[in-house]
Amino acid sequence: MNMMTGVSPWERLIRPDRVHGSLYTDSEIFEAELKNIWYRTWVYVGHESEVPNANDYVVKSIGPQSVIMTRDEQGKVNLLLNRCSHRGNQVCSFERGNARSFTCPFHSWTFANDGRLVGYAFPDGYEGQDKSQLALGRVTRVESYRGFVFGSFAADGPTLKEHLGGAAETIDRLVRTSPEGEVEITAGFLKHRVKANWKFILENECDGYHPAFVHTSIFGVADSMIGKLYGGASTALTRDYGNGHTEIDLRPEFRKRDEPMSWFGTSEERLPDYTARMKTAYGDTAAREIMIDGTPHVMIFPNLFIAEIQMFVIQPLGVDDSVQHVTALQFKGAPDLNRRLRQQTMGSVGPAGFLLADDSEMYERCHRGVLARNPEWIFLGRGEKRQRQDELGFTVGHVTDEVPSRGIWTHYRKLMEPA
Amino acid sequence: MLSRESSATLMSAITAFLYREARLQDEHQYEAWEKLWTDDGVYWVPANGADIDPEQQMSIIYDNRSRIALRVRQLMTGKHFTQTPQSNLRRLISNIELMDEQPDNGDIAVASNSLIFESSLRDDTLWAARNEYRLRHVDGELRMASKKVILVNNDKAIYTLSFLV
Numbered sequence: 001m002n003m004m005t006g007v008s009p010w011e012r013l014i015r016p017d018r019v020h021g022s023l024y025t026d027s028e029i030f031e032a033e034l035k036n037i038w039y040r041t042w043v044y045v046g047h048e049s050e051v052p053n054a055n056d057y058v059v060k061s062i063g064p065q066s067v068i069m070t071r072d073e074q075g076k077v078n079l080l081l082n083r084c085s086h087r088g089n090q091v092c093s094f095e096r097g098n099a100r101s102f103t104c105p106f107h108s109w110t111f112a113n114d115g116r117l118v119g120y121a122f123p124d125g126y127e128g129q130d131k132s133q134l135a136l137g138r139v140t141r142v143e144s145y146r147g148f149v150f151g152s153f154a155a156d157g158p159t160l161k162e163h164l165g166g167a168a169e170t171i172d173r174l175v176r177t178s179p180e181g182e183v184e185i186t187a188g189f190l191k192h193r194v195k196a197n198w199k200f201i202l203e204n205e206c207d208g209y210h211p212a213f214v215h216t217s218i219f220g221v222a223d224s225m226i227g228k229l230y231g232g233a234s235t236a237l238t239r240d241y242g243n244g245h246t247e248i249d250l251r252p253e254f255r256k257r258d259e260p261m262s263w264f265g266t267s268e269e270r271l272p273d274y275t276a277r278m279k280t281a282y283g284d285t286a287a288r289e290i291m292i293d294g295t296p297h298v299m300i301f302p303n304l305f306i307a308e309i310q311m312f313v314i315q316p317l318g319v320d321d322s323v324q325h326v327t328a329l330q331f332k333g334a335p336d337l338n339r340r341l342r343q344q345t346m347g348s349v350g351p352a353g354f355l356l357a358d359d360s361e362m363y364e365r366c367h368r369g370v371l372a373r374n375p376e377w378i379f380l381g382r383g384e385k386r387q388r389q390d391e392l393g394f395t396v397g398h399v400t401d402e403v404p405s406r407g408i409w410t411h412y413r414k415l416m417e418p419a
Numbered sequence: 420m421l422s423r424e425s426s427a428t429l430m431s432a433i434t435a436f437l438y439r440e441a442r443l444q445d446e447h448q449y450e451a452w453e454k455l456w457t458d459d460g461v462y463w464v465p466a467n468g469a470d471i472d473p474e475q476q477m478s479i480i481y482d483n484r485s486r487i488a489l490r491v492r493q494l495m496t497g498k499h500f501t502q503t504p505q506s507n508l509r510r511l512i513s514n515i516e517l518m519d520e521q522p523d524n525g526d527i528a529v530a531s532n533s534l535i536f537e538s539s540l541r542d543d544t545l546w547a548a549r550n551e552y553r554l555r556h557v558d559g560e561l562r563m564a565s566k567k568v569i570l571v572n573n574d575k576a577i578y579t580l581s582f583l584v
Contacts, residue, residue: 095467095574188476190466191576195541217498222489323576327477345477347489351580352464352480354493360579361501364541 014413017381021370024197030319036415037302038063039153042163044304045079047185048147055113058096064317068092072114079151080115081137111136146175166394167245170296174306177295178331179277187342189325190350196363198316205299206246206404208238214362218354229253236399240407244301251293263294274337309341310349320367380405433529436561437512444583445508449491457555460484461565469569501581508582510535526553526564544578547571
């Protein structure tokens with residue numbers, strides 16, 4: 001709060017139709033984001049299917065912090081901080097594995113995979129110590145929604161369900177694309193690093209204005225129907241779900257086409273096994289509707305992006321240093337669909353992808369660009385006058401409108417402003 | 420078993436081929452590079468180690484012949500912004516070896532190391548890789564039936580890799 005004027009610094013930096021360039025480049029603001037967003041709100045960490053068996057673990061992250069996601073012997077999923085309670089050494093050096101315990105290499109303290117300290121070397125120097133006070137640090141709250149595991153470092157605050165709000169329905173829409181109602185994350189991650197602030201990625205995920213320009217090189221040479229979805233004549237929508245969650249809703253276009261699996265550029269005939277399983281699981285009518293609507297294109301604030309066939313996880317490492325972790329979504333009980341999902345994902349994203357390499361170039365150029373201070377502002381006013389409320393009360397606009405960015409910044413300001 | 424003399428001749432042809440490939444890549448001679456491939460060529464840049472199954476796990480690049488052609492066509496548009504402007508590149512190829520285990524079909528298994536200096540809008544980046552080839556004689560010329568590029572740091576987060584590696 002500025003005592004002289006009564007105006008909060010955030011009010012000066014974030015306006016309804018524009019934000020100040022320093023929000024992307026100021027390292028003090030980045031530190032404040034770690035505290036107020038990454039270490040306080042719900043952040044996506046991993047998927048239950050990455051630790052299918054007792055004692056499986058996989059190393060994940062919340063911002064720059066390393067987090068071990070374990071499944072303990074009781075089958076419970078834990079989010080443990082990768083830091084020995086003794087001198088701070090990282091207790092886990094492998095990306096994944098199966099282990100009942102983690103032994104710190106420095107002084108041989110050993111922790112069970114639920115975080116309990118089970119032993120230290122030369123215990124005769126520790127008379128009277130309470131081991132229960134020396135466990136591995138934990139992410140304070142852990143909740144999962146349909147297999148997607150989120151963590152929050154805040155003891156109090158909204159539940160995960162409250163945080164997801166209307167966007168939870170997009171995850172429901174995703175999992176019903178599987179004949180068994182489950183997504184699996186089993187194909188390994190590509191890790192793509194960019195010299196850019198994480199919010200350029202966050203905003204770009206539901207920016208329907210750029211594909212026609214940034215991806216023109218691949219739309220021009222491949223038989224892709226994606227380009228038309230993002231054209232001026234498209235009936236697709238952008239949506240602000242609140243809480244920073246945003247969507248590009250392509251269903252109006254897919255429903256116009258009225259062809260099952262058109263959302264994935266394929267057909268029922270090419271996926272006979274999948275189609276049959278879907279009809280058995282949901283009945284002919286509902287299966288047809290699901291296969292016409294397709295999967296969502298949704299950005300769950302601040303770091304989980306589901307892009308029809310892929311899942312991205314945004315990780316900020318520094319004010320100008322970010323990683324996009326990306327993998328193909330795999331639908332349980334759909335082997336013929338899954339193979340295509342992997343092949344298409346490998347073509348389009350990751351460091352050498354036909355699509356993402358150009359997106360990444362844009363983030364980096366934006367980051368270098370906003371270091372210039374004239375003009376100071378980033379303009380986000382596209383579609384402001386024509387946005388409206390949908391039947392559920394969420395703000396929607398044309399697919400090329402900046403409804404998502406404005407929604408993100410409204411939520412961001414709430415999180416960053418002192419209560 | 421090749422005689423010492425024919426082995427030396429083959430090695431010199433292989434070395435010339437790998438140097439030429441390197442130059443075509445460094446100089447963005449996309450069409451000429453594409454012609455080095457056999458009709459069933461596979462271009463593979465694994466992620467997360469050297470020995471993943473590309474049919475099950477994500478790779479940085481896992482292109483069949485038609486996708487190699489698509490990659491080249493995208494580069495040729497001049498609107499693949501991550502290569503507009505093009506990276507300035509120069510690479511060293513070394514440690515070229517004819518591998519002991521040769522495929523049954525007459526292809527030649529060859530390996531080399533490469534060190535690539537890339538200067539792009541972002542920054543200057545050094546890339547290092549182990550390259551494993553299967554080369555084949557087609558109409559009297561060597562061609563690539565497969566090329567596997569194992570980046571030394573492929574288990575870490577890496578910057579955009581949009582040149583021909």
